[in-house]
Amino acid sequence: MNRFLLPAGLFGLLVVLLFVGIQRSSQKGIIPSALLGKPGPEFRLPSLDGSADFESASMRGRWHLLNVWGTWCPQCRVEHDMLLEIARSGEIAIIGLNWKDEDVLAQRWLAELGDPYDAVPVDRDGQVAVEWGVYGAPETFLIDDQGIVRHRHVGAMTPEVWAREFLSRMPTRQGAPDEPVLVPVPGAAVEG
Amino acid sequence: MSLFWCLYRAPRWRGDSRETSDVSHLIKAAATAILWGVWAVSAFHAPMAQAIDPIELEDPALQQRYRDLSHELRCMQCQNQSIADSPVGLAGDLRREVRELLLRGLSDDQVRDHLRARYGDFILFRPDFNARTAWLWLAPLALLLLGLGVAWRVLRQRGAMVSKDDSIIEESRR
Numbered sequence: 001m002n003r004f005l006l007p008a009g010l011f012g013l014l015v016v017l018l019f020v021g022i023q024r025s026s027q028k029g030i031i032p033s034a035l036l037g038k039p040g041p042e043f044r045l046p047s048l049d050g051s052a053d054f055e056s057a058s059m060r061g062r063w064h065l066l067n068v069w070g071t072w073c074p075q076c077r078v079e080h081d082m083l084l085e086i087a088r089s090g091e092i093a094i095i096g097l098n099w100k101d102e103d104v105l106a107q108r109w110l111a112e113l114g115d116p117y118d119a120v121p122v123d124r125d126g127q128v129a130v131e132w133g134v135y136g137a138p139e140t141f142l143i144d145d146q147g148i149v150r151h152r153h154v155g156a157m158t159p160e161v162w163a164r165e166f167l168s169r170m171p172t173r174q175g176a177p178d179e180p181v182l183v184p185v186p187g188a189a190v191e192g
Numbered sequence: 193m194s195l196f197w198c199l200y201r202a203p204r205w206r207g208d209s210r211e212t213s214d215v216s217h218l219i220k221a222a223a224t225a226i227l228w229g230v231w232a233v234s235a236f237h238a239p240m241a242q243a244i245d246p247i248e249l250e251d252p253a254l255q256q257r258y259r260d261l262s263h264e265l266r267c268m269q270c271q272n273q274s275i276a277d278s279p280v281g282l283a284g285d286l287r288r289e290v291r292e293l294l295l296r297g298l299s300d301d302q303v304r305d306h307l308r309a310r311y312g313d314f315i316l317f318r319p320d321f322n323a324r325t326a327w328l329w330l331a332p333l334a335l336l337l338l339g340l341g342v343a344w345r346v347l348r349q350r351g352a353m354v355s356k357d358d359s360i361i362e363e364s365r366r
Contacts, residue, residue: 031268031311031312031314032312033312034308034309034310034311034312035310041310100281125285126281126282126285127285127289129285130285130286130289130310131310132310133310133311133312135268135269135282135311136268136269136282
């Protein structure tokens with residue numbers, strides 16, 4: 001009896017190991033962002049519509065999605081309707097980082113399919129994407145009002161992903177940038 | 193490769209040299225041909241891998257450091273190739289990043305840290321030893337010790353059985 005104990009134990013261990021592996025296989029190849037909990041790298045890039053350059057500092061004071069996309073990316077087409085829906089809900093501003101794309105194609109894409117973005121900075125040579133640790137489009141970063149990266153999703157945005165990974169991390173109500181913050185400051189009254 | 197060696201060695205294991213000599217020569221020749229073929233193909237592949245990246249830095253010492261570094265950084269898109277071996281666009285972007293950092297005068301470690309801060313430990317084929325990567329470094333050692341332990345036990349048991357068997361044979365001879 002005793003001589004079967006060790007092999008059976010090892011077998012049981014292997015079963016557990018393989019089971020965990022299968023359970024987690026849906027996340028295979030998805031690497032958590034190294035920027036989580038850290039400030040997102042600053043950048044300044046030309047805008048797709050030819051208006052003034054986009055500066056990452058302008059995202060401060062409000063929660064944002066930074067969506068990395070390109071017209072060459074099939075999954076970006078898949079998630080486009082979902083992005084339009086999020087934009088329509090008005091729950092969060094979306095910045096669309098146009099990654100290694102051609103301006104004409106990107107402009108046509110937004111004209112034909114609708115434009116969910118509040119701004120579209122153009123990263124033609126991919127330098128900013130490297131700063132952000134982007135390794136495949138689409139990727140969507142959740143950035144808080146202090147510019148801290150709270151989450152990164154790799155792959156298409158779906159209603160499930162939006163509810164499970166994004167809404168759950170966002171504050172219940174989004175304040176407008178100029179809304180006064182009504183937090184009593186301790187000791188403020190005695191100051192003088 | 194191990195399959196070829198099995199084919200190569202199989203007749204000898206059976207031990208009867210008279211019957212298998214012709215067949216074994218044939219298999220031996222075939223296996224040798226395949227091995228040479230594999231070697232030749234891989235030898236011709238190496239220069240092709242180099243051709244992915246035509247840009248050379250002027251300073252040969254810097255070029256050597258650049259080449260070494262780009263071989264130990266993972267292409268995040270393909271994941272099992274280094275950025276030196278991958279023709280994917282992102283690998284090209286990362287090679288450019290490495291080149292620019294080296295030209296700016298950063299040390300090899302600083303370049304590694306720079307990219308790890310953006311892409312995580314996963315970008316390094318040889319990650320540093322830390323709390324998160326400890327299992328990665330120690331697991332092979334643990335498995336080796338486990339295997340040695342099992343082998344030792346099995347061999348000891350077998351040794352005991354053989355000596356018992358011998359005594360039975362000795363007794364029956366008498």
